[in-house]
Amino acid sequence: MKQDSEDKLARVLEALENPSSFTKEELDSLFADEECVQNARAILSAREALARQQVSQPDINKEWNAFERRHRKTSVIPWSIGLVAAACIALLFILHNPTAEDKGLQVFEAIQTAHTVRQETINGVMTIEVPRGMQKQITLPDGTVVTLNAESSLSYAVSSFGKDIRMVTLQGEGLFDVAKDSLHPFIVRSDGLSARVLGTVFNVRNYATEKMKITLLSGSLKVVSVQRADSLLIRPGEQAVLTDKHELRTVRTTQTADITAWSEGSFYFDNQTLVEILCELGRWYNVNVVFRDKECMNSRLHFKAFRNESLASIIELLNYVSKNPVVLEDKTIIVGK
Structure with missing residues (x-):
């Protein structure tokens, strides 16, 4: 019994x-x-x-008040995937729409976007852009394989790539399996951080909705903070995280496979906040996300689902594990009563 x-x-x-x-x-x-x-x-x-005890919890009230002070006269800003500014403009997930306070806080915005991968060379720079709701695996001229997540872009100078160094610039999220070449270091630049390797596998995540992080799966990796010029070496199973003060810190992660689940067609959220989870859904399904109660934004969940499922099915599953009701109305996910 x-x-x-x-x-x-x-x-x-x-x-x-x-x-x-x-x-x-x-x-x-x-x-x-x-x-x-x-x-x-x-x-x-x-x-x-x-x-x-290991993961700091966002202070929603603090970040919300700071955002309001800076953006009292602004409204929602549209953007395209090719721009450095990404879908949510806030320090930490929060986008304020002053004309719709009775409807709640909009933390993610649906956009008009192409549904195809764009690849073009302009002024000698090759750029590959992946829209929302898609991911794409590409092979660079040196044999390095990069898987780009939704709403991500990768660019590099065609003529100089591989001559002395192999440098690429990433916006969004990418999983790198770097071809070994001891004579030509591979460098990934992504806003506040750069990673320098000779041959390794690592994941870079750099969306405006959250803190930037680099996770090492195998090999070794030197991560440099661009603004502070400090650096650290991370080992497999470790993350380099860039704080709001542009400081580098190391976080240990026990399941690196969870970090890269997206590249295999899954959503995997382990002790992540509801606002992080729904911003990720908003990015994949290209929908608005609105919280009617900002206090529930910090609630944390364990949640896994497949990316090929309909959003309605995902919302139904989410309601089994969330203490806060989540509904889908047209192209908007609404949380709270």
């Missing part, structure tokens, strides 16, 4: 963290046992408490 209870608890935990692995009927059956669900949520809360 005890074993049956433990097995059911394990199944409920799995369902809370990975609802896309279950049918709707299975989820309804598992979540019908309220006591078991409460016990499972308590376990997840304990895990999150431990994780927060």
Whole structure:
């Protein structure tokens, strides 16, 4: 009997963290046992408490107030993928629309965007741009393989690439499998950070909605803060994170496969805030995201789903694990009552 209870608890935990692995009927059956669900949520809360000892939680009120002071006279700013400015303009995820306060806080904006990958050379610079809702794997002239996530771009000078160094510039997110070449270092520049390698596998994530981070999967990597000129060496399983003060710090991550799940067609969120999760969904499905209660933006979830699922299905799964109701209306995800 005890074993049956433990097995059911394990199944409920799995369902809370990975609802896309279950049918709707299975989820309804598992979540019908309220006591078991409460016990499972308590376990997840304990895990999150431990994780927060290592991961700092955003101060939504502080960042919101700072953003309001800087943008009292501005409104929502549209942008295209080729621009350095990305979809959310705020220090930390928050975009304010003064004309729609009764509707909540808009943290992500849908845009008119092409649905094809664009590749062109202008003034000797090759640029590859991947729109929302797509990802693309490319091979550079030296044999380096780069997988670009949605709303990302990669550029490099055609004539000089590989002569002394192999330098590329990234906006968005890219997974790099760098071809070994001891004579020509490979350098990735991405706003505030640059990474210098000879041959390794690493993931660079640089969206305006969150702090920039570089995760090393194999090999070795030297990461340099452009503004402060300080650097650090990271080992496999470590992340280099750029703080708001442009300082570098190292964070240990136990599951590097989770970091690159996007390149294999999955959403994987481990103890991430609801606003991070929904901005990622907004980027993939190109929809608006609105919070009617900004306090729930900081709530953290474990969530996994497949990118080829419809947004309606993703929202349905998300509501099984989120304490805050999430609805889809037209092209807008709305959180809170």
